[in-house]
Amino acid sequence: MPSLTETFSAHFGHAPDGVWSAPGRVNLIGEHTDYNGGLALPIALPQRTRCAASAREDDVLSIHSLQDDSSVEVRIDDVAPGHPAGWTAYVAGVLWALREAGYAVRGLEVVVDGQVPLGAGLSSSAALECSVAAAASDLFGLGLLESAEGRSTLASACQRAENDIAGAPTGGMDQAAAMHCTERHALRLDCRDGSTSQVPFDLSAHDVVLLVTDTRASHALADGQYGARRDSCERAADILGVEFLREIDPAALDEALAQLPDDVLRRRTRHVVTEIARVDEVVDALRRNDLEEVGRLFVASHESLRDDYEVSCTELDLVVDTAVDEGALGARMTGGGFGGSAIALVPVAEVDRVSAAIATAFADAKLTAPVSFSVTAGGPASKD
Ligand code: ADP
Numbered sequence: 023m024p025s026l027t028e029t030f031s032a033h034f035g036h037a038p039d040g041v042w043s044a045p046g047r048v049n050l051i052g053e054h055t056d057y058n059g060g061l062a063l064p065i066a067l068p069q070r071t072r073c074a075a076s077a078r079e080d081d082v083l084s085i086h087s088l089q090d091d092s093s094v095e096v097r098i099d100d101v102a103p104g105h106p107a108g109w110t111a112y113v114a115g116v117l118w119a120l121r122e123a124g125y126a127v128r129g130l131e132v133v134v135d136g137q138v139p140l141g142a143g144l145s146s147s148a149a150l151e152c153s154v155a156a157a158a159s160d161l162f163g164l165g166l167l168e169s170a171e172g173r174s175t176l177a178s179a180c181q182r183a184e185n186d187i188a189g190a191p192t193g194g195m196d197q198a199a200a201m202h203c204t205e206r207h208a209l210r211l212d213c214r215d216g217s218t219s220q221v222p223f224d225l226s227a228h229d230v231v232l233l234v235t236d237t238r239a240s241h242a243l244a245d246g247q248y249g250a251r252r253d254s255c256e257r258a259a260d261i262l263g264v265e266f267l268r269e270i271d272p273a274a275l276d277e278a279l280a281q282l283p284d285d286v287l288r289r290r291t292r293h294v295v296t297e298i299a300r301v302d303e304v305v306d307a308l309r310r311n312d313l314e315e316v317g318r319l320f321v322a323s324h325e326s327l328r329d330d331y332e333v334s335c336t337e338l339d340l341v342v343d344t345a346v347d348e349g350a351l352g353a354r355m356t357g358g359g360f361g362g363s364a365i366a367l368v369p370v371a372e373v374d375r376v377s378a379a380i381a382t383a384f385a386d387a388k389l390t391a392p393v394s395f396s397v398t399a400g401g402p403a404s405k406d
């Protein structure tokens with residue numbers, strides 16, 4: 023198979039000015055908390071999306087992907103919600119959003135190669151956006167990769183691309199992870215003020231690995247259910263007189279729940295408040311190297327997402343139950359739910375057995391074969 027730069031040269035008739043890349047992510051804990059002003063704790067994956075690019079003198083963006091045969095040309099001035107349609111919205115939207123934010127960007131020639139599995143809840147979309155944003159920052163001399171503040175600006179532009187042009191109403195965790203995560207660290211992300219801090223995450227000294235299982239399931243209700251969860255959280259916050267559920271003190275949770283009119287709102291609120299608290303409990307446990315406790319918190323998170331927030335599904339529950347039965351320290355669904363991926367903390371000696379048991383459980387249940395792989399915490403968007 024031709025390399026990325028060979029494909030670029032074949033497509034555009036000259037070598038690219040450079041290659042940039044950005045990672046997918048898995049969130050260790052803190053699920054459905056970003057739109058509640060809460061906390062999340064993603065790591066960047068070793069799997070990255072690479073973007074070979076050259077600057078153009080005009081306004082035309084010419085895009086090609088090794089994962090998708092379609093090529094698109096669009097003028098940045100013509101980019102708008104729904105245009106271009108499909109995957110190229112994630113690319114065009116980034117240049118549009120940078121221009122909206124006042125940066126002087128022009129057209130680009132782009133070929134992308136994504137190694138993050140698409141649509142697996144591992145954030146191939148943000149990896150795509152952020153690899154293009156990194157290229158644009160360097161090629162147009164914006165200098166935004168050089169500082170944390172500049173990286174946050176790029177992350178915001180990528181989020182706007184996804185929300186406004188691609189039409190996916192997601193929070194900002196994925197783009198923040200792709201821009202700010204560093205190797206061997208998890209990123210404690212405060213979604214209320216956008217602040218970040220690095221938490222050591224290197225399991226190799228403990229003979230434990232983080233196993234990711236892509237269930238290959240994607241249930242159609244995901245979009246509508248995501249919107250419904252956000253609405254519930256907004257309603258609960260309204261009734262409780264706070265801007266975000268983040269403001270509810272976990273110690274006063276019972277009093278807050280007593281003010282809510284129905285069981286569904288109570289359960290949604292309980293998930294959000296306890297999940298935000300679990301993020302800092304995991305941070306503390308990681309700093310103490312107490313991986314048993316991290317595992318217990320993973321399981322508590324999964325049960326809360328399954329029972330109170332109701333965003334799990336058969337496949338995710340099967341991964342978690344099987345991993346824990348076979349010796350994982352803990353496991354949980356990660357990402358928005360209704361399919362996508364789950365993570366498990368597994369002693370090195372048990373990894374093959376756990377992966378095989380998950381595969382067997384899926385085969386027995388006549389489900390599409392899942393894909394399991396272990397990951398380490400990778401680095402942020404950068405020039406290759
Ligand atoms: P996730 O971000 O979890 O992978 P999303 O639904 O948010 O799932 O994003 C997946 C979409 O992103 C794909 O359907 C496709 O439109 C787009 N995408 C991501 N990476 C690529 C790529 N390398 N080439 C083409 N499209 C891509």
Ligand code: MG
Pocket residue numbers: 145146147148196
């Ligand atoms: Mg995505």
